[in-house]
Amino acid sequence: MRPAVQKRLAGGAALAAVLLFLAANAHLLTVALRSQPDCRETAGAMPARRSC
Known part of the structure; x- marks a missing residue:
C-alpha cells in the first residue's frame, strides 16, 4: 500500500x-435529559425535587 493511501x-x-465519540456523547446527553425532564435546571432555580 502506498504511503499516500x-x-x-x-x-x-x-x-x-471522533465523529463516533461526539455522537455517543450527544446520545448520552439526550437520554439523560429525557429520563428526568422535571429535574432540569431552569434559569438558576433549584431542582423540582430534592432527589434530582
Whole structure:
C-alpha cells in the first residue's frame, strides 16, 4: 500500500472515531435529559425535587 493511501485511510479512521465519540456523547446527553425532564435546571432555580 502506498504511503499516500495509508495516510488517507488513517485520517479517515481518525475522523470516524471522533465523529463516533461526539455522537455517543450527544446520545448520552439526550437520554439523560429525557429520563428526568422535571429535574432540569431552569434559569438558576433549584431542582423540582430534592432527589434530582
